[in-house]
Amino acid sequence: MSFHVAELWMIDQRDRSLKQDQDLETLPNEPQIEEGASVSLASSAWVHVVDAVSDGVVGLDADARLTYVNRVAERLLAISSLELLGSSLWDVLLLQGANQNHDLVSLLKPALSSSHRIRMGTDMTLCRRDGIPLAVECLFLPLINKEGQQQGRFLILRDKTDSHQWSHQLRLATTQDSLTGLVSRREFELRLQQAVALCRQQSINHVVCYIDLDQFKVINDTCGHEVGDALLQRVGQSLRTLIRQRDTLARLGGDEFAILLWQCQQDAGRRVGEQILRTLESLRFTWGEQRFQVTASVGMVVLDQSISTAAEVLSLADSACYVAKDTGRNRMHVAGRDDQTVQRRQDEMQWVSRLTQALEQDALQLYQQTIAPLQTSDEGMHYEVLVRLRGEDGVIYPPGAFMPAAERYGMMVQLDRWVIQRTLAWLGHHPEHLAKLKLCTINLSGASINQPETLGFIATCFEQNAVPAHKVGFEVTETMAISNLSHARQLITGLQALGCVTALDDFGAGMSSLAYLRALPVDILKIDGSFVRNMARDAMDYALVKAIHDIGHMTGKVTVAEFCEDAETFCALQDLGVDFVQGYHIARPCPLGMSLT
Template sequence: MRQLFRKDNLIAKRLIVGVVLFSTLLSLLTTSIQLYFDYRQSVEAINEHLHQIEVSSLPTIVNSVWVIDHEQIQTQLDSLVKLKGIECVEIIVGDDVRWKAGSPKKTSVIERSFLLEHKYQDRMQNIGTLRVLADLDEVYDQLLDKILVILITNALKTFLVAGFIILFFHYLITRHLYRLLESFQKFRPQSINTQLIFNRHKKPGSPPDELDLLSSAFNQLQVNTRDSYQKLTTEKEKLHITLNSIIDGVIVSDESCLVEFINPVAEALTGWTNREAVGQSVSTVFNVLHETTREVVSDPVERAVTSGAVRHLSDHCVLISRSGNETAIETSAAPIIGAGGDILGAILVFNDVTSARQLTQELNWNASHDPLTRLPNRREFERRLQLAIPANENETVSHIILFMDLDQFKVVNDTCGHAAGDNLLRQLTSSLESQIRKSDILARLGGDEFGVLLHDCSIEKGLQIAEQLRKTVDSFRFIWQEKSFRIGVSIGFVSIREDDSVTNYIHHADMACYEAKAAGRNRIHVFQAEEGAVKEAELAWVNRITDAIDKNQFELHVQPIVCVKSLKVHHYEILIRLISDNNKIIYPNEFIPPAERYGIMSNIDRWVIQQTFSWLKTHAAQAPKVAINLSGASLGDKEFSQFVADHFEDGLVQGHQVCFEITETTAIANMSQALSLISNLKELGCSFALDDFGSGLSSFAYLKSFPVDYLKIDGSFVRDMVDDPIDLAMVQAIHQVGKVMNIETIAEHVENDALVSACQDIGINYLQGYGVGKPVSISSLVFNESLD
């Protein structure tokens, strides 16, 4: 019973209030109804008396008033006042009260007036008015007495009923709720306490009621909670083990961005232990700066908690540890969102990308620099030239382009091999760099071609620098295996003063360089837009190439491509040479650029295909597989695929005997045409090789698009890979990608046995270069060994 009167027994209090209020309202309602009917009954009784007066007494009063019998009138009025509820009776004649019995009250009365009419000479004569006043005070007194009796009776009933209900409710429910409360207070999720059993007297076999279901649910809740707690404990341990085992740093925070946990990797990278970090703000433990600007980077956890979305940091962030060490990182922060949608905190994941970032920087550098001379390459040179052109709004400011082509460099390559040529280029680069200003750019544009961009340079100063460069090359002596070589340089000079395209400026510089060569080499030629000599030289090349095609002055050469294991010839690459009138061999680097420049390269491709197929048909029994190079012009020729298909019609040459090579840059620049041509010629059984692969940074991105059979790894990576680990890594990466894509690889510029061994170790499929076979005229080719 003590539980019934506890201060916190709110249910009992509410039950008492509810019972009292309900009983009171019910009593008031029933009392009001009863009083209403009693009042109506009393009023109806008075109305009945008034009706009796009208029916019974009114005629006699009319007669008495007619004869003016004062005594009789007064007697009649007195008798009316004695009726129950009648307070006052008056007879009014005109405006005066002539007879009256009783005294009227000012309130609580019912007034009724009756006309006094007497028939005289067949006419009704109005002789006065009988006014009757009935008293209601007695009615009200009776009603008040009844109200008091009813209220006292109902209050006593309400008290008794409320007490009984409370006691009954306590016995049936409240005491069991307190028992349930005590069980909840003793409840512990990690173990099961005593089973909850309510102390009740129930008949055996009676069906379970709500309390039985409640105790059963509580007991089951204990079991489920214990099992869930054990499962959560196990999952928590697994999570901690996982977080402690992964190679990424992990920081967990609450919704206020305070650290709740950091794993061992995060401890190692930040310099904070988990115990020290807990409770600290994430920005204190995770101190991140921009790698270049050294500005503090905004806290990604705070951004994730505020926005409710995953947030990443830029790719140029470094983590500053507690001891001041820097680590390049990649990181992301994700909000922890509860089941109700509330943000409970965030989890920050970051990893050390120092090595990867260094490799990326090296790859970016390689993409914009020549690996041999370590100078900017053609792409980087064009990019910087593009930046310089828009800045030329002021006519007083000009820049200079120098296009430099080494003279007699081919002699070194042909006499001593590419290794000697590479050594020469490296030595010469150092000499050239010493002759230009720090603001200038020296770039290797390809082969033996160099470009120089002289920033904010007058024509006079530019000519001085160009002459210094020419003299430097002219005085340079290259010694190789006790042989001394002297080279020269032809320089095209172009002044940048107008907003023109990069392509046009380089084209002008190339034309000026050609003029310098045509004028005797080892000299400087200043480009003049109006000079006719350049136009004549252009037409001379066009005419010369056209005549060479018509007169068959071109000659096919072949270079073997051998299997890496057996070193036996697998197939030959078709090469082209131009034979001058004095039987001097002119190499493709001289006539291919003007042919491409003036749109007649497709004619050369067609001549090569015609001659190659003719040779294959002549040697049908022994004809090997050959690889034919295609230019960008042929890729864009809509009729070219049909031209090739026509050469297969007689069936003397099979598709598997022919492989077509297209350079990576050409394929990417003419992607849709290249894909169409590859598709058409592959239907004929031809194979395809992607030449100079790796020379562009986009190589791997586009490789998936081209269904080629061979990847010819760019020689700039192959020739130095024995000594340069970056080149070796690039070659290995290209081969591995080819292997995954089921594309065989061919290493170019394999010049010595060391490169052969290195290629064999990597697993490259085929080799090409002076180390395994030099180019020879196709007419001198002797089939003295079996093809592999």
């Protein structure tokens, strides 16, 4: 059993009550000893108590010579009590890095001369005789005799080495990237914010380079994370050679790095950016028998007084980096004032954030647009399901606002599934509407076409909501279907096996539409609206719509004309024999469930 010094007083009090024959008295707050402390201390009850505590306890006389050492102090100092007793405190305690121990004397002498209990305000790191550093907290307690005179002091040494090591490890965890040893994202952002503040106060420019490795995901996915991690470490080592001591190189996460060039103008920053591209392009990374070439895209931002936050800098640099990636990779883009390409990228990122929040909070809204028959009487309700985003301000945003960002940043599968699940759930909860429904169609993106799990997800949604499959159709755009031909054909046949209707949207937009028509066994052809819109006034558009409609009928498919926006176009389509028509002349999109008139 061991005790802290704080418990020593209670133990001593207990020992007194058991040994009344000993003439030991105490003041309320401080221990007392008899005359001749160096002798009586060893023979009193204190020796048993002091040896039981978990801290190192050293007895000191008025000249700071050691008169007593407990077992813990022997272990902490790595010196036996025989060597310690009688030695000067200044010969025993050596402050790590101190010059002739002058710093230690200046630290401790005021505490030794005081008659009060003194706790040193900061921990000290001592150097033991065996060379091992020892972090300690020091507490000085006066030793008072019966006459109230100070006979010396107790020096309490509390081992703080483990907590110091833990603090150091914690500090490293927050300031250093564990994989590469570079500065962490958090620490980089703190330094960047300091640079922004200094820039605004003193008009000193700095440069940030945002570095994203090209095609790193391919290496990581095909060769494994071990290879990917080794490559990131190698890249970090190479980038270190390009910066000055005052600059900061950080790994932000994944395959993204950043450099803060302190007090740097644009031209110098551009030269560093070009060096980054050349250095990484010349890097040959070998793993076993495999060799990899590395390139990167770099976005550069100059910090001036117009920049207000570190987040703004990183957003601009990230956007500039993606502009470089979009324009061919292995290049640099410098974000300038009124940079439209960077602004467009930032707008997309804002839409990604909005869309993510809308999916989490169920803030998307289903809409419908009527598809009307041209050649037959009323067959029941027929419409296309659309999606809108309801903003925090209550504004309803059309898909053209957020869909490009969803496509670019891999959110289309999630969005498609939200529409499918919500549409079928809504139909399942509105049996009267479902009874009147002839067909509603839902759009599928290229990302969903490519995902093998899409068909199983759709089948599960039908089962969960008890909606007849023949009342629901799925549209795929011609360009997406052609670019993913085998997957598109497999999905189309799978949907038809479930009982669903399939449609090829925007037909005619592709350069090889007719050549691929036989490979895609869809039920409906939706004629691209760019031909329909002006067909009543443009002979070429009219001829193209007619040709597509005729071919559709020849292959047994139903034809639907999109973008019918006036009566003249409506009549032209009716004369051609097109089966269905869709557009503002028929009905504008409205929330799902509203009147379809």
